[in-house]
Amino acid sequence: MITQEYAALAINNQELSRYQCHEILNWPDEDILQLLHQTYEVRRKYFGNRVHVQVLRNAKSGLCSEDCHYCSQSRVSDAPIEKYTLVPKETLIEEAKQAEQIKATRFCMSTSGNRPSDIEIEELCDIVRAIKSETSLPLCASLGLLLDGQAEKLKAAGLDRVNHNLNTSQRYYSQICTTHTFQDRAETIARCQDAGLEICSGGIVGQGETDDDLIDMLFALRKIKPQAIPINFLIPIEGTPFAKVDTNLSPQKCLKVLSLARLTNPQCEVRAAGGWEYHLRSMQPLALYAVDSIFVTGYLTTGGTSVKEVCDMIADMGFESTIEDAGC
Numbered sequence: 581m582i583t584q585e586y587a588a589l590a591i592n593n594q595e596l597s598r599y600q601c602h603e604i605l606n607w608p609d610e611d612i613l614q615l616l617h618q619t620y621e622v623r624r625k626y627f628g629n630r631v632h633v634q635v636l637r638n639a640k641s642g643l644c645s646e647d648c649h650y651c652s653q654s655r656v657s658d659a660p661i662e663k664y665t666l667v668p669k670e671t672l673i674e675e676a677k678q679a680e681q682i683k684a685t686r687f688c689m690s691t692s693g694n695r696p697s698d699i700e701i702e703e704l705c706d707i708v709r710a711i712k713s714e715t716s717l718p719l720c721a722s723l724g725l726l727l728d729g730q731a732e733k734l735k736a737a738g739l740d741r742v743n744h745n746l747n748t749s750q751r752y753y754s755q756i757c758t759t760h761t762f763q764d765r766a767e768t769i770a771r772c773q774d775a776g777l778e779i780c781s782g783g784i785v786g787q788g789e790t791d792d793d794l795i796d797m798l799f800a801l802r803k804i805k806p807q808a809i810p811i812n813f814l815i816p817i818e819g820t821p822f823a824k825v826d827t828n829l830s831p832q833k834c835l836k837v838l839s840l841a842r843l844t845n846p847q848c849e850v851r852a853a854g855g856w857e858y859h860l861r862s863m864q865p866l867a868l869y870a871v872d873s874i875f876v877t878g879y880l881t882t883g884g885t886s887v888k889e890v891c892d893m894i895a896d897m898g899f900e901s902t903i904e905d906a907g908c
């Protein structure tokens with residue numbers, strides 16, 4: 581069977597060809613279980629049956645000067661979202677403690693905006709130090725483009741990981757944003773890696789990109805070797821430039837994308853991130869055969885799945901989560 585061949589390549593961490601990637605993205609819907617079965621062999625080899633559960637907190641919302649077309653927080657968005665400056669330190673500490681109580685794997689903070697000033701970096705370092713002194717949770721932050729020296733400061737404060745997505749291919753990047761480039765993003769990731777920070781970097785699928793763009797992005801991630809790859813699926817938000825974009829995403833297509841993310845980057849934590857519940861609908865549980873990580877509670881401005889629902893789904897599917905020990 582052709583999928584066995586792909587799984588064998590991935591298990592040996594060998595790169596799939598572009599042709600093979602296209603075959604996966606265009607796998608017949610009626611044979612999706614065959615693809616998932618082989619993808620699961622790869623997932624099991626590196627991650628067993630464990631599901632990492634991450635709690636994401638939008639620590640600063642809206643008020644962004646960038647024009648990312650998918651984002652409700654951008655300067656070109658009229659979406660009616662809540663806008664607020666950096667959430668007080670005490671609130672974030674409390675929420676990190678709650679995340680630790682439910683045995684989340686990680687507490688992730690995201691701030692809108694793209695080029696934090698040195699003053700903002702100091703403020704964030706202070707928050708990181710405070711959370712690290714009160715919890716033992718690994719911490720990740722999504723802070724936008726970082727300048728020389730900023731990643732080092734965050735690392736010294738105790739930050740474990742930075743999220744900075746490639747979002748799409750280098751070729752397509754100017755179609756999703758004009759205020760910064762793919763190269764800008766790649767440079768921030770390199771700065772963070774040089775500073776010794778772990779990297780979480782993935783993309784947003786369904787922005788009008790071609791399959792080749794998606795494959796290019798996954799190949800670029802394979803070169804970067806991030807610890808985690810979040811795969812987001814675009815939810816077109818009214819008021820953003822992408823409100824009317826045809827995402828061309830069916831539940832089966834989403835499963836093929838997640839399978840491809842796993843098979844091209846077998847050793848990375850692959851996460852079903854924003855929009856996965858919306859696009860996978862009743863097929864959400866099948867995603868666990870490809871991914872080893874999911875987000876719970878609200879993410880950024882589009883909402884998410886409750887902890888209880890996630891616990892039940894993971895247990896019903898026979899997987900183990902870090903949070904089910906918490907008795908939810």
Ligand code: SF4
Pocket residue numbers: 644645646647648651652653654655691692693694724
């Ligand atoms: S994705 Fe980030 S940088 Fe882009 S508009 Fe949204 S908040 Fe700003």
